[in-house]
Amino acid sequence: MPAIEVLPVEKVFVPGKDATVTYNPRTSLSLESKLSTYLQRSGEIMTIIGPTKVGKSVLVEKVATRRVWLEGSWIKSIDDFWSRLASALRIPNSQGRSNEQVELYKWNVLGNLGFFQPSVGKDESRSEESSWSQTLPLDQAVSAVLKWQVELGDPCAIVIDDFHFMDTKTRVEVVRALKALVRQAVPAVLITLQHYRAVAARGVQDIGGRTKTLPVPAWELEDLETIARQGFEALNLFDPFGRIGRRLAAESYQSPALMQTLCLQLCDDPANGITETQETLTQVNEPADWDAFFRGVEDDLAMDWLARLAQGPPVRGTKRQHATLTDGRALDGYQQVLLGLNLLGPKLKTGVAELTDALRPILDEGETVDPRILAKLRKMTEIAATSLDEELDAVDEDDEEESDVEVHRRRELQPVFEFDEDSAEQTIYLVDPFLSYALRWHGEHAGVQRPA
CATH class of the missing domain: 3.40.50.300 (P-loop containing nucleotide triphosphate hydrolases)
Structure with a gap:
């Protein structure tokens, strides 16, 4: 029987890196x-x-x-x-004037790229022929x-x-x-x-x-489960009926990067304590409390973006209007957007009409969804297109109509949130699955957790 290759767990489940052991080409x-x-x-x-x-x-x-x-x-x-x-x-x-010098230039460049001409019949690199170069x-x-x-x-x-x-x-x-x-x-x-x-x-x-x-579509549950299955096999672990892998996949928001993160966290969990490939076949265990396990996984960047989007820009002049929920919370328009998205999944993409329909049943009697919801979505898109380190300008409620994302966009940033107002159905995109995860499991930090 061939010896089992011993791998450290961080070489098997690799959040943010190119997977080898757990690569799934779908x-x-x-x-x-x-x-x-x-x-x-x-x-x-x-x-x-x-x-x-x-x-x-x-x-x-x-x-x-x-x-x-x-x-x-x-x-x-x-x-x-x-x-x-x-x-x-x-x-x-630069390029030489004579045909010979042109060829020499050509093969020198291609040689740098790993291409080599077969024998040229003479040592062209020693050519002393008079020539001139031009830009x-x-x-x-x-x-x-x-x-x-x-x-x-x-x-x-x-x-x-x-x-x-x-x-x-x-x-x-x-x-x-x-x-x-x-x-x-x-x-x-x-x-x-x-x-x-x-x-x-x-x-x-x-x-x-x-x-x-x-x-390249978002990942299906069975594709994400393959990551867990391949990784557990490499660590000499078994997951009875694939139950644990299936549970992790369900919370990965169709992202292999997030699935890798959850698998690694499961190995680190006190219920397992797996650091490398096991000498004998070992059962992988569920956490003592699944909700506590998922809440224990935090992405600092996603948490910062969740707080920034929920807070919106600083207010100048009249304070924002709030609506009261059936559970007694009072939320402004930015928080209403995030709570509605949370109620719906959160999903990778959500229509505006779907968002407002999700909010109405949890509003207290006589309350309405923020009538300036589109303005809030434009402003949230603008916020997501700026740096977390950048101080946002204070705005009045009326200023929110004037958001110009292109002016504020930083080319080196990947926005985590975008509102496409020009599509046939006005659509909200939670671009980063880690933001979706933070909204689902850490919404209370921004006051946008689902009602009990």
């Missing part, structure tokens, strides 16, 4: 094969969409092994795009190198993560640049959130027919 969705097929054929811009923390970036990292990776928050102009590509490709921006536009240099890689049969994909972080003008210019590259069979992959589905093509009149979308 084979039934064929995500890896679809992306692999695209990379082989190219000719289109691939947009990968889905909620945050569902494995979009991990998918691309595992499949697109030859790639240049850019972050949307890095790219502030089209010149920045070309400059960062050139730097990643190690491209010198090349970066877009031409980058395009040439990417095209050469295609010709060699091993193209390098351009990947832009968090594509939505770029401003509208830059996004349009970058898509136009990518359009020219994909026509030369250079793969281009844009990673963004599901409600930014059309952002790649927006503003580019003739991009139609050159875009392809690969949705």
Whole structure:
């Protein structure tokens, strides 16, 4: 019988890191094969969409092994795009005049990328031929190198993560640049959130027919349960009938990152105390109190965002109006939004009408849902697009109508909350599953817990 590999628990359940032992490709969705097929054929811009923390970036990292990776928050102009590509490709921006020198330049650059020309018949690196150099536009240099890689049969994909972080003008210019590259069979992959589905093509009149979308859906319960099952097996643990894994999956808000966190916490729980792979097959135990267990899991960042969204901006002038609940609590409009979302799950996406319908039954007789609920949602979206360290401006109630998210957005931030007012059904997105979890299990810290 082969010896069991002893692994520390933190190598098995890896919140916030790329999973190896507990990696689940969700084979039934064929995500890896679809992306692999695209990379082989190219000719289109691939947009990968889905909620945050569902494995979009991990998918691309595992499949697109030859790639240049850019972050949307890095790219502030089209010149920045070309400059960062050139730097990643190690491209010198000069080229010799003679054909021989052009070839030497070409193979030197490709050599830096791991491509090597077979024997060229002579030592070109010692060529003393008189030549001169000229500065090349970066877009031409980058395009040439990417095209050469295609010709060699091993193209390098351009990947832009968090594509939505770029401003509208830059996004349009970058898509136009990518359009020219994909026509030369250079793969281009844009990673963004599901409600930014059309952002790649927006503003580019003739991009139609050159875009392809690969949705990465939120995780189903059985997919999340697989994480627990694989991890328990690696630790030589067994979960009778999968009951514990199923319970953890139900509280993971369709996020593998949160599932990893809960599995690790379960191993650390006093009911188990698992630090590494067990010598003999060992049963994993339930916590003594499931509610206490879930409340014991806190994400500091999510807790801070919950408090900030519930508090809203500082008030200038007249105090906010409050509505009284049947349990005696008095909540303002911001708290009403979060309580309504809590009553409904919380879910990844919620319609405004659904939100107000959930609030009405718990309001005291004669009370109504805040009539300025849309203004509150706009302001919460603006708040989520700023830094936690940034002091918010004080507002009057009337000022809340004037929220301008684009003005306040910080490109390096991933908003945890967004309100899409322009969709067919006005929709609220809890973008970060850790915020949903904090709302569900720590709502009392912001006064938005479910009624008893």
